[in-house]
Amino acid sequence: MPTEGAEAPCSIITFNPSDRRAFIGGSDARIIMGHDQDDLTRLWREKRGEIAPQDFAQNLIVQLGSVTEDLNRTWYQRASGATVTDIQKRVRHPVHRWMAATLDGIVAETGAVFEAKFMLPWAFSEEAAADKHMAQLQHNMWVIAARSAVLSIITGGGKWVEIKVHADPLLLTAEKKFWRCVQSGEAPQLFGIEPPRPRLAAIRVVDMSGSNAWAEFAVLYRKTRSAALEHERAKTELKALVPEDAKEARGHGLRAKRSKAGAISFDVIDAA
Numbered sequence: 001m002p003t004e005g006a007e008a009p010c011s012i013i014t015f016n017p018s019d020r021r022a023f024i025g026g027s028d029a030r031i032i033m034g035h036d037q038d039d040l041t042r043l044w045r046e047k048r049g050e051i052a053p054q055d056f057a058q059n060l061i062v063q064l065g066s067v068t069e070d071l072n073r074t075w076y077q078r079a080s081g082a083t084v085t086d087i088q089k090r091v092r093h094p095v096h097r098w099m100a101a102t103l104d105g106i107v108a109e110t111g112a113v114f115e116a117k118f119m120l121p122w123a124f125s126e127e128a129a130a131d132k133h134m135a136q137l138q139h140n141m142w143v144i145a146a147r148s149a150v151l152s153i154i155t156g157g158g159k160w161v162e163i164k165v166h167a168d169p170l171l172l173t174a175e176k177k178f179w180r181c182v183q184s185g186e187a188p189q190l191f192g193i194e195p196p197r198p199r200l201a202a203i204r205v206v207d208m209s210g211s212n213a214w215a216e217f218a219v220l221y222r223k224t225r226s227a228a229l230e231h232e233r234a235k236t237e238l239k240a241l242v243p244e245d246a247k248e249a250r251g252h253g254l255r256a257k258r259s260k261a262g263a264i265s266f267d268v269i270d271a272a
Helices: 026-032 038-048 062-068 069-080 124-146 170-184 211-241
Strands: 088-091 100-102 105-107 113-119 146-154 162-166 248-251 254-258 264-268
Touching: 026 038, 026 124, 026 170, 038 170, 038 248, 062 069, 062 105, 062 113, 069 113, 069 162, 088 124, 100 124, 124 146, 124 162, 124 170, 211 254, 211 264
Parallel strands: 113 146
Antiparallel strands: 088 100, 105 113, 146 162, 248 254, 254 264
């Protein structure tokens, strides 16, 4: 959930989307939260004006997303009964002026960010789709201080999927660090901050009898369950035995360490 700056209303203003050096947009967030150092460095150089922005005019998937956006929105409204407003609004964050977004829309009834996407059907899954677009959704939610977002997906296989996502504060940390690098000239390194995992509705009952891997680990689980329960009980009892003023406790080949936050962890050590 947005916390910093969330109390201020979003600022809907006109800005030039082609001058991408002046702000971090939703499509940039995916690179900032990604795992490709070359992509991150290229984006940093773009924002500093050292190289030209990428041109997606010849990217077929991007163009398919653009031309199917109206259909996507219409289909979502028909299926959900909700209304999408503020279509293609250009918005800046009221506090962090370097954060901006061009919204596919806002769901009028809930205030959720609406995002329309087109995806190919090959190996499509809701989990992969949510992971792919999570950073952009989180960015757009931050810009307008929304608590949730709706990802509406049409696939090339004729399938429509709706995925709901809740806001998470981790994205802002990475974007702040990246923007400081843009301003200072210091080359950014991958930030190692994972976007939140999507919480998808569980709706299927799946028979795993035909999976050899499931069979192998099911047997292992059944064999080790009793030992695992004893292990967790031992940890609970050991933590209770550590004096409250102890930073570390050790004995009988086991060491307990207390973190600054007060959490206790255990290490196996040489009993000698």
